[in-house]
Every structure is written in structure tokens, then in C-alpha cells.
Amino acid sequence: GAVVSQHPSWVICKSGTSVKIECRSLDFQATTMFWYRQFPKQSLMLMATSNEGSKATYEQGVEKDKFLINHASLTLSTLTVTSAHPEDSSFYICSAKAIPNTEAFFGQGTRLTVV
């Protein structure tokens, strides 16, 4: 299957700072990328959907000014958590898909801890 690389795998940041998470499709061009958030022992909750070259579509309840998503190229999407607070600590997972109706492949996730 296709490979999606997410970086970093884990990050610790101070409260009030911003942190950027990258999601790259290594061997295919991703027209759409998805960002999920997962709390311990819970399911994946979709935060936003991003299409290359256009603004991301955020799910209800997700603050778009806090979780900035950029999908500037067909192989890279970034999620920036701005002014992070301890309650933003979570596991963030991206997935990427290429042509319509193909599978979405997942990155390995990023564990964010805000102290």
C-alpha cells in the first residue's frame, strides 16, 4: 500500500507556543488529506478535511483559528496547533488519499503533550 509519513512522532511543547505537524504522502499524490484527533482509549474524531490548493473544511466544534491546516502541495499537509494549551494534548493522526474512491492511508500519528 501507499506510504504516509507523519512527523514528528511525538512532541512536547510549552503552553502558549505553537507546534506544527507534517503529513506527507511519499509515493503518491494526495488530493485530499484528513486530520483526526484521538484521546486515550477512544475513537478517531475527524477534525478537518483538506484538499490541495483550497481551504480546509472543519468539522463542527473544531476551532479553525486554533488548528491551522495547510495543504499547499499534493504531497504535504500541515496541522499547526496555535497557542497550545494542556487540553490540546492528544494523539493526532493524518490520512491521505489520491484519486476518487481509493483508500485513505494513515500516517503513524503524532503524540502532542503540552506542558
Next chain:
Amino acid sequence: AQTVTQSQPEMSVQEAETVTLSCTYDTSESDYYLFWYKQPPSRQMILVIRQEAYKQQNATENRFSVNFQKAAKSFSLKISDSQLGDAAMYFCAYRTRRETSGSRLTFGEGTQLTVNP
């Protein structure tokens, strides 16, 4: 909106035995995909099996098979000859075939599977 329900938060099975994980879903659509994903302790999401709603035949992948009951909106996963490496969180997921949705997945709550030696 579609919903996916996994009513078993935890399940356990003896190594080499068979276990079935339950999943029900709700949708008004007739054409869609259903998936089972595995999330081991590494937390990497791994696709286990996929079923297309228009296909009556149940999907199988080696030791993994599904029982897809479209009318009942049920999609269970059977793991045969369970192995220690099967221990993980398992998520059932739904995706519409409508392209306008962008292929977003709707996940169930997950079932934590323990395999006992």
C-alpha cells in the same frame, strides 16, 4: 448522518481460538463501504478488511472474515486461529461512495481485543 456502533468495548480470546467482533451502523444510503481497522499499541492504523455494500459475498482476508448483513445493517468481524499479534484496538468504519463527501470515514467507538496465550 451516518453512525457506527461497536457495543463491545473489550473482548478476549484464547490463542488459536475464534472471536467475533460486532458492529452495527445506520445510514440511509444504499451504496457505501465498510471497513475494519486494527490499531496496535504502536497506534498505526492498519486496514484489516473492506466490504463494498453492493457485493453480497462476504469479504475474507486470510484469517479475517466478515458477516455483512445489509438489511440488518450489521458488519461483524471474525478472527480465526487468533494470534498474539492480533491483540489491538479494532475499529469498524463507514464510508459513503458519494464523491462529494471526500471519502471521509466514520468510526465506531472501538473494541479492545486481548489475546491470551
